[in-house]
Amino acid sequence: MRFRGKSIRRKIVALLLVPLVSLTGLWVFATVITGTEAARLLNAAEAIRTAGLPAEDLVRALQKERRQALVLLADPRRADNLAALRDQQATTDRAATAFRSGAAKVRDDMSPATDVRFRRIEKALGDLDGLRGKIRDDSISRHGAFQAYNDLVEPYYAFLGSLGAFEDAEMDKQARALIGVARAREALSREDALLAAALTAGTMSRQDLRAVSDRVAERQILYSTNLAVLPAADQKIFEEYWRGTAPHTLRAAEDTAILAGYARAPRTIDPQRWEKAAGVVLDELARMNTEATGRYADRVEPIATRVLTKAAVAGVLGAAALVASLVISLRIGRGLVRDLRQLRKEAHEVSGVRLPAVMRRLAAGEKVDLAAEAPLRDFGPDELGQVGKALNTLQRAAVEAAVKQADMRRGVADVFVNLARRSQVLLHRQLTLLDAMERRTEDTEELADLFRLDHLTTRMRRHAEGLVILSGAAPARQWRKPVRLMDVVRGAVAEVEDYERIEVRRLPRLAVRGPAVGDLTHLVAELLENATVFSPPHTAVQVHGQRVANGFTLEIHDRGLGMSPDALLEANLRLAETPEFELSDTDRLGLFVVSRLARRHDVKVTLQTSPYGGTTAVVFIPLDLLTEAGAGKGAGTGPGDEDTGEQFLARGRTTPPPRHEALSPAAGRPPAPARPAADDDVLCPFEPCADEGEEHHRAGGALVPLPRRRPSPQLPEGPGAERTPSGGLPRRVRQASLAPQLRKDPEAPRTRGGTTGTDPAGPEPERDADEVRARMAALQRGWQRGREHNEADAPRRSPRTAPRTTSEGDGR
Structure with a gap:
């Protein structure tokens, strides 16, 4: 007879039943023999x-x-x-x-x-x-x-x-x-x-x-x-x-x-x-x-x-002895079973109720009283009592270990937060310094390098914020007023390394409420980063969205190898359940950050199989986080119900500038990372481009390294010229910042003396350095006046807050 896997009650009953049956058999045998005689x-x-x-x-x-x-x-x-x-x-x-x-x-x-x-x-x-x-x-x-x-x-x-x-x-x-x-x-x-x-x-x-x-x-x-x-x-x-x-x-x-x-x-x-x-x-x-x-x-x-x-x-x-043995055995067996059940109940309560409750409270940052959570139970002096005392010791040791581990995790999280905050302060200063250097420089190649450095610093800031989120703290980057959804998406694009591979399609004219702007930007940036990292470098990542009944869905398609069903299920569970972060789990940091941010604002993120063979990330933004584009600054006022990302350069302009005359940075430099402002019109990280009347950001051709310092190439001109070549970086368009009355015919070739010739096939003469410097100085002065105008309308900021940035302490 096998008793392995049986309950302790059955084992005790069997243990007591064997001598009882033997005694009963002997009693019956003796009685039968004597009675027979x-x-x-x-x-x-x-x-x-x-x-x-x-x-x-x-x-x-x-x-x-x-x-x-x-x-x-x-x-x-x-x-x-x-x-x-x-x-x-x-x-x-x-x-x-x-x-x-x-x-x-x-x-x-x-x-x-x-x-x-x-x-x-x-x-x-x-x-x-x-x-x-x-x-x-x-x-x-x-x-x-x-x-x-x-x-x-x-x-x-x-x-x-x-x-x-x-x-x-x-x-x-x-x-x-x-x-x-x-x-x-x-x-x-x-x-x-x-x-x-x-x-x-x-x-x-x-x-x-x-x-x-x-x-x-x-x-x-x-x-x-x-x-x-x-x-x-x-x-x-x-x-x-x-x-x-x-x-x-x-x-x-x-x-x-x-x-x-x-x-x-x-x-x-x-x-x-x-x-x-x-x-x-x-x-x-x-x-x-x-x-x-x-x-x-x-x-x-x-x-x-x-x-x-x-x-x-x-x-x-014999019958009396048998009955007495049966009664004594039953009492002893019931006592053993009762003690064992009590011990099992205590063990289950410790393992299934107390310790998980202590772990949840410690994970929530609450203080735990060791004497209240691990009380010493009174047990007898027998072997079961010794097991109960050992259980008390084990419970107390487990609670102490959990408290110490929570203290250690809290200390590690505080260290991470401290380091991340310091890094954020340094990166904030670095961005301020880079902004000042970008305003001072007049060399196009140096400006391109500064933009590259600005882009790397922005990515570093996102990683520092990710460290803060992993530590359980809230990031300091916050807004109080709504920001256009297109600007949020483009701000996320600007924080990705391979931003030139990302295509942002038309989005409805919606705005994101201020408290959710920073977290939603970070969430989309993490998903875009995963899409670009886990897809071939020659493929594009498409971003488009649409209104739904209860909010807005943003879909990110990549053309990678995709994920197996088991890996996809595990990733969706991780995104939905938001498990406790483990220091040993370093392979899915991005998903953990996304899960934390989504849970904070009740945003639903799911991963699906992409029709292009890769993976599609679907981000559902509830209505509570959205508002109409006109509700806050930074929302475009262009015609139609779709947002193409086009921004106007001056307030009060009754008609927008022509789509083919948008402002673009110097040739060969990357776009400045998008940092939506709380009080001024936010400049998109990518200049709007004209392509058959549709305004959206398009990825270039094959991914190539950023340009080094080299002689400025001759750029094509005209309203139909391509402003985002295959190199991936936007290029300047001649006369894009001039008023229509000051623009010259782009088709007419320019002579060395400044007059236009009649030969369209003739080479364009080089510009004078003084003329280029004067134009750049005028452009810089215009930017300065715009910032001063915005600062005059904005609430008073912290003395440490640099222009074009937001304070990390007051959430503006």
Whole structure:
């Protein structure tokens, strides 16, 4: 029987059930054995009365029939011998019928050996008629008939011996002694039959005399051997009888016949005197044997009663002991099960309730009282109590370890936040310095390098904010007023390394509420970063969105290798559940940051299989974070319901400038990263471009490294010129910042003296350095005036806040 995997209750029940079953089995066995013995004694007494006494009567009848048959065979001429034989045969038949009737009553209680002996007797009785027929026909000799009757009588003694076979040794000896006394009478009966036949015939053979002598000796030996075993009262009865007159006469006749010899014995003994002496002794011995058997049966009954009483007492005591053992075992087992259940309940409560609650509270930053969360429970001094105390120690150690781990995590998070804040301060200063350097420089190549450095610094700032988010703190970059959704997306594009691969399609004219601008920008930037990193460098990443019933969905498609179903499911679970950040989990930092930011503003982010073979990130922005574009500054006022990203350069302008004359930075430089302002119109990180009337940001051709310092190339001019070449960086467009009245015909070639020629195929002369410097200075002064105008309208800022940036402390 296997108990592995079973409950402790079943094991305890099995542990207690085995000795109980064994004890029950022993009790039942002892009770059955003792009761069976008592029942056998009682049944033996009844069997002796019911079957034993009729069997003795049948034996006496057969003995008399044997004597008469031998007498008839000795003198067949006498008619009275035949009549006497027939009368005796009828008596034998009646005794046989009585024996069968009595034996049938106790046959069910007979042992197998007794039943076998009874069947032999029945078979012998069935053969008695054949023997009688031979005797009537005088076809059998005296010796043959004598031996046949002896064979009929002998099984009865075996049958009587099996009826009195008991487990009690003393009673068994007495039963055997009674059978021996009965055999002694049988020896006398055989002696009587032999002498009666010899006296009737008038002759005796030497063999007959020897047989008579043997029967006399056999009788004496049987009496001397068996009378000593019988009780003293029975011994006295038999000894006193054999000292009487009738036995003395019998012994005298026996001595006379034996001493006379076989030739003179028939003439020496008178047949009538012998018959009388032998008949009296045989009858008296039969009476004494019957009385001794009755007294034996009377002695058996009290013994059987005592045995039965002992069996009853043993059974009752055994049952009481069994019940007591069962009750004690049940109480002990229930106590063990109760203690184990309590211990299991404590363990489950510790592992499933207390420790998780402590971990959640520690993760939430709450203080935990060690004595309240890990109370010391009182257990007993036994082994289970020791296990409970060990559980107390384990619980306290686990809570202490959790508190220490939480303190360590909190310390590590504080270190990360401190380092990130310091990095943010330095990066903020660096951006301020770069902004000032960009305003001062007049060299286009240096300006391009500064823009590149500005872009790297912006990315560094995003990584610093990611470190703050991983630490559980909120980033300092915040806005109070709505910002256009297009500007938020383009600000995210500007924070990605491979920004030139990203195509931003038309977006509705919606704005994002101020508190969610920074987090949503960071979230989209992380998704764009993943899309560009996990896709081939020659492919584009498309960004488009649309209104839905409960908000706005922004979709980011890449053309990478995609994700397996298991990895996609794991990533979506990570985005949905926002698990606790583990320091060892460094492969999915971007997804963890996205999950934290999405959970903060109830934004739903899911990853799907892209129709282009890669992965599509779907960002659902709820209505609570959105407003119409006109609700806040930075929202465009152009016609139509779609936002193409085009920004106007001056306020109060009734009509926007032509789409083909947008302002663009110097040739070869990257766009300045988008930093939406809280109070001024936000300049998009990419200048709007004209492409068949559709305004959106388009990725260039193959990704190439950023340009190094080199002589300025000749750029194409005109409204249809390409402003975002395959190199990926925007290029300046001639006369894009001039008023329409000051613009010259871009198709007319310029001569060295400043006049336009008529040859369109002629090369464009180089510009004068002073003229370029004057134009750039004028552009810079215009930017400065615009900033001063915006600062005059904006609330008072911190003294440390640089122009074109927001304070990280007050959220503006």
